Amino acid sequence: MAALEDQTPFLFRDSTDKATFDDAVWGRVFNHQRDRSREPLAVCRARTVADVVAAVELGRERNCRVSVRSGGHAWAAWSVRHGAVLVDLANLVDADGSRVSYDEDTQVVSCSPSTTGETLNTFLSAVDGGKGRMFAGGHCPEVGLGGFLLQGGMGWNCKNWGWACESILAVDVVTADARPLRCSTAEHADLFWAARGAGPGFPAIVTRFHLATRPATQLYQSLYMFPIAEFKSALQWVVDLSPTADADTEIVVVTSYLSPSDETPTVLANLTTFKPSLAAAQAALQPIHDSLPSSLSPSATVFCQHTTLAAEYGKQRAANPEGHHYISDNAYVAADGTANIDIAELLAGPFTALPTRKACALWFSMAPTAQRALPDMALSLHSEHYVALYAVWEGGADLAAGSGPSADKDEDGERCAAWVANAMAGIERHSVGSYLGDADFQVRRTRFWSEGAGQRVRAVRRAWDPAGRICGFLDVGDASGVDGLRNEFEWL
Numbered sequence: 001m002a003a004l005e006d007q008t009p010f011l012f013r014d015s016t017d018k019a020t021f022d023d024a025v026w027g028r029v030f031n032h033q034r035d036r037s038r039e040p041l042a043v044c045r046a047r048t049v050a051d052v053v054a055a056v057e058l059g060r061e062r063n064c065r066v067s068v069r070s071g072g073h074a075w076a077a078w079s080v081r082h083g084a085v086l087v088d089l090a091n092l093v094d095a096d097g098s099r100v101s102y103d104e105d106t107q108v109v110s111c112s113p114s115t116t117g118e119t120l121n122t123f124l125s126a127v128d129g130g131k132g133r134m135f136a137g138g139h140c141p142e143v144g145l146g147g148f149l150l151q152g153g154m155g156w157n158c159k160n161w162g163w164a165c166e167s168i169l170a171v172d173v174v175t176a177d178a179r180p181l182r183c184s185t186a187e188h189a190d191l192f193w194a195a196r197g198a199g200p201g202f203p204a205i206v207t208r209f210h211l212a213t214r215p216a217t218q219l220y221q222s223l224y225m226f227p228i229a230e231f232k233s234a235l236q237w238v239v240d241l242s243p244t245a246d247a248d249t250e251i252v253v254v255t256s257y258l259s260p261s262d263e264t265p266t267v268l269a270n271l272t273t274f275k276p277s278l279a280a281a282q283a284a285l286q287p288i289h290d291s292l293p294s295s296l297s298p299s300a301t302v303f304c305q306h307t308t309l310a311a312e313y314g315k316q317r318a319a320n321p322e323g324h325h326y327i328s329d330n331a332y333v334a335a336d337g338t339a340n341i342d343i344a345e346l347l348a349g350p351f352t353a354l355p356t357r358k359a360c361a362l363w364f365s366m367a368p369t370a371q372r373a374l375p376d377m378a379l380s381l382h383s384e385h386y387v388a389l390y391a392v393w394e395g396g397a398d399l400a401a402g403s404g405p406s407a408d409k410d411e412d413g414e415r416c417a418a419w420v421a422n423a424m425a426g427i428e429r430h431s432v433g434s435y436l437g438d439a440d441f442q443v444r445r446t447r448f449w450s451e452g453a454g455q456r457v458r459a460v461r462r463a464w465d466p467a468g469r470i471c472g473f474l475d476v477g478d479a480s481g482v483d484g485l486r487n488e489f490e491w492l
């Protein structure tokens, strides 16, 4: 007789040995900053849409909520919720057994939500008779498309190509009342609207994304490294050139320790251009190179070096090591209505005083995308300056039962939490809001959508999940329920 595990995708907390259940709950969660007081009732390791339907029906039968996991990379482990049925989509495949499929005629790729950006692009690089296509997914290779796309998706060259969710053509879902449906602009349009920016507030479970792809290109990169003392002038140089820079070029400034033995962090300006040839890449990067002010003295410069997506994924993997504790927060910094903000002055404090050797601070150019009107979708807020802080440290105990993230008692953890909190206290009043993807609603309340879109997210949640079956936003005490987030600044 087949083992129970072969017959059912469910593991129940009360009837599964602790190590097995613990691994099913936490084994695929990237962040080791974990609140172990959150104990699901059961884990459904879904392989088919029917398994997802069964998980929602179990939630209804037991009168409990259902949480969802695609890639497990939500910083605050949103998939792990107390008393819920956790639907883990790691092994979900289509009816034909495929995780990813491609239509040569439409150039549309369809994939399971647990597919990672790296897996998708490896697959796409070989399609169209070997010419290759790409999808501008997340920078970190292991981020799942599920969480990434639902919250908007700040993918490759987002500053010019726009948000990754703008490439979603349709989603297949299982609703909160356990019905499989397809949503697009033509079918269940309000749910499709929410699938592009409601993030963890999406009131259904996506089982398949249908995505437009773009032609694969070559990648070339210019890198400029500056001593930390030059942070303000280096950032200002890049801020000024970004809005009019080449339209296939992604622009980022990061401060981080390049080596554990370094006394101070380094400022790195990274310009990655997606072009078919070296000549085209040089034409894009030369004007930027020529605009470097003579007052700046880079400690190292790389001009227009060939790279690959695989190499860039490798760098991201190294910058975000596994098995570590993380706290992240972010803001869309913008002009305050009366005067332009001195962005370099505003960021200098937190960007030059990182709390650990593994932490980093990032400024990501969103101009000119931030100046154009967005399509009608839940994602409705951004600005030309995306600022994110990533506190990273080793070791430390899991969070004490029932406590919030700031309760970790190890010294590095306390220093990291203080760095993020103090920095955001200084930055948030100059922001128009924040991106869901690098946020933790248990720690800081802010805006994530325009006012109208925020209200519509709440209305779509009430319409499609009046019983609050799908967990939604994890705020303080996990209390937001059907209503969702208030979408307002805490300090107003």
Ligand SMILES: Cc1cc2nc3c(=O)[nH]c(=O)nc-3n(C[C@H](O)[C@H](O)[C@H](O)COP(=O)(O)OP(=O)(O)OC[C@H]3O[C@@H](n4cnc5c(N)ncnc54)[C@H](O)[C@@H]3O)c2cc1C
Pocket (backbone or CB within 6 Å): 030, 067, 068, 069, 070, 071, 072, 073, 074, 075, 077, 078, 079, 080, 089, 113, 137, 138, 139, 140, 142, 143, 144, 145, 146, 147, 148, 150, 151, 152, 153, 154, 155, 199, 200, 201, 202, 204, 205, 206, 207, 320, 437, 438, 472
């Ligand atoms: C190392 C690292 C690098 C990152 N880099 C980027 C980046 O370059 N760009 C960017 O935009 N973001 C980035 N992020 C943020 C990341 O996109 C979000 O954390 C995202 O939520 C992760 O998606 P996931 O599926 O892996 O996470 P999960 O933890 O599996 O999912 C997060 C939540 O999203 C919802 N959800 C996920 N899948 C589904 C589904 N199928 N149906 C319904 N709801 C679902 C659920 O509420 C779930 O709990 C990064 C995060 C990390 C840890």
